[in-house]
Amino acid sequence: MKRAFTRLLAGLVLAGSLAGVAGCETQRGPGDEAVPDARLETHAVLESTPTAEGLEYIRQVADAHQRADDNPDKAAEILREALAITAPEDLGEAEILRLELAARLGETLLPERAREARELLTEMVPPEKSLPIDRASAHALVVLGDAALAEGDDALAAGTFARSIRMMSLLRQELKQ
Amino acid sequence: MSRTNRFAFLLAATLLAGCAGGTTGPVVVSPNGQPAPDQPEGLAEGDSADELDARKDKLVLQMRELEQAASSDPKQCEDLCSLATSICGVSEKLCNIADDHAGNDHYQDLCREAKRECHEAQADCVACVEGLAGNGGEASCAGEPAEPKAEEPKADKPKADAAAEPKKSD
Numbered sequence: 001m002k003r004a005f006t007r008l009l010a011g012l013v014l015a016g017s018l019a020g021v022a023g024c025e026t027q028r029g030p031g032d033e034a035v036p037d038a039r040l041e042t043h044a045v046l047e048s049t050p051t052a053e054g055l056e057y058i059r060q061v062a063d064a065h066q067r068a069d070d071n072p073d074k075a076a077e078i079l080r081e082a083l084a085i086t087a088p089e090d091l092g093e094a095e096i097l098r099l100e101l102a103a104r105l106g107e108t109l110l111p112e113r114a115r116e117a118r119e120l121l122t123e124m125v126p127p128e129k130s131l132p133i134d135r136a137s138a139h140a141l142v143v144l145g146d147a148a149l150a151e152g153d154d155a156l157a158a159g160t161f162a163r164s165i166r167m168m169s170l171l172r173q174e175l176k177q
Numbered sequence: 178m179s180r181t182n183r184f185a186f187l188l189a190a191t192l193l194a195g196c197a198g199g200t201t202g203p204v205v206v207s208p209n210g211q212p213a214p215d216q217p218e219g220l221a222e223g224d225s226a227d228e229l230d231a232r233k234d235k236l237v238l239q240m241r242e243l244e245q246a247a248s249s250d251p252k253q254c255e256d257l258c259s260l261a262t263s264i265c266g267v268s269e270k271l272c273n274i275a276d277d278h279a280g281n282d283h284y285q286d287l288c289r290e291a292k293r294e295c296h297e298a299q300a301d302c303v304a305c306v307e308g309l310a311g312n313g314g315e316a317s318c319a320g321e322p323a324e325p326k327a328e329e330p331k332a333d334k335p336k337a338d339a340a341a342e343p344k345k346s347d
Contacts, residue, residue, distance in 0.1 A: 035283050142267060154274050154284075161271040162287045168264050169294050172301060175256050 036159030040166045041130035042137075045092050054091040061085075061097045068104070076113075079105040099124060099136040106143035114150035121147060127159070131167065133174065138167040254305040261298035268295040 048054065064082030068075040083101045087094035102124045106117040121144035131137040141164035148156035268291035275281075275288035 033278075033281065036287060038287060138263070142263075145267070145270070149270070149274070154277065158271055158274045158284055158287055161267050161274075162291065165264055165267055165271070165291050165294050168260050168267075169298070172257065172260050172264075172298055175253055175260070176301065 034153075034155035036155045036162065037127045038159045038162035038166070039127040040163045041128070042133050042167070042170060043130045045096060045132040045134065048090060048092040051088065051090060053088040054094075057085065057087055057091060057094065058097065061101065064101070065104070068108075076105060076108045079108060096132050096134045096136045099132070099134070099140045103136060103139040103143045106140070106147060110143070110146055111150050114147045117143065118147040118151055118153075118156075122156075125160075125163075127163070133167070133170050135171065138164050138171065141167060251309060254302070254309055257298070257305050258302040261295070261302040264291075264298045265295040268292055 061082055064078050068078045071078065079101055083098060083105060087098065102121055106121050109117040109120075121140055125131060125137070125140050125144060131141075141160050145157045145160035145164060148154075148160060268288075271291045272288040275284040278284040
């Protein structure tokens with residue numbers, strides 16, 4: 001009986017520890033205040049050889065942007081549909097096109113639907129994900145920062161704004177070369 | 178030595194001492210009667226060391242201006258200035274957040290880095306625009322900036338409209 005109780009107690013302690021680790025998604029500093037995460041991993045996108053599928057995807061994305069311009073009231077729906085289109089695997093530029101779609105969709109959702117914008121872009125540009133060195137990445141980061149600011153998440157906003165500035169500085173260095 | 182020979186010797190010695198003591202050329206006198214300065218006056222293309230140095234410095238400056246102008250093109254300046262505007266705008270947002278966390282070093286460090294990036298970006302924009310102005314503008318005299326033409330972007334703090342449409346005048 002005593003042995004069973006000891007095992008049960010040990011199990012409860014272990015379970016509680018694991019739950020605490022799993023629930024810790026953000027960095028915490030002294031005083032339990034969230035710490036801005038300004039990590040930025042980047043990579044260059046190589047130009048790909050255009051294929052029929054690639055060109056068709058690019059055309060669909062361009063068409064979506066045009067329709068969103070022409071129908072502001074339905075822009076969010078149009079852009080979300082475009083984002084759902086599966087990009088060809090051999091089209092390296094697709095990730096840039098998707099980031100631009102996500103950034104624009106996020107802008108469209110702000111400020112009334114800031115939570116949706118935040119969820120969308122948090123998935124697209126998390127700190128641990130390498131981003132292409134492109135204005136689309138910077139745009140997406142800025143919009144995520146605005147969404148976080150609208151939701152009152154200072155740590156996410158500050159960290160994301162810092163990442164966007166670093167991305168834009170990389171672009172600036174490329175221009176000067 | 179006879180008196181005649183002694184006199185001849187003394188005369189010869191005097192003349193030789195005058196020769197060994199240095200050459201005294203003709204003294205140039207200016208119209209006001211004062212001795213003329215060493216450097217020739219009023220000559221635009223003199224060959225004195227100072228004048229050659231001045232011409233060399235002027236040519237070096239012109240060469241640097243040409244190099245800078247050759248590396249600047251309008252599209253590059255437009256992109257640099259647009260980035261500067263964006264960087265500084267986001268920097269302001271970040272630092273506003275940091276103001277609410279005055280005691281937190283993480284926020285303050287990010288704000289400092291953001292401000293530095295803004296200053297560097299603005300400097301790049303100005304340098305690029307000045308390079309363009311030097312290439313296409315007409316300098317009134319050395320060291321003074323040319324009057325900016327209406328279609329050229331101004332070399333001041335970049336603004337969103339100037340960055341987006343640099344060819345429009347304010």
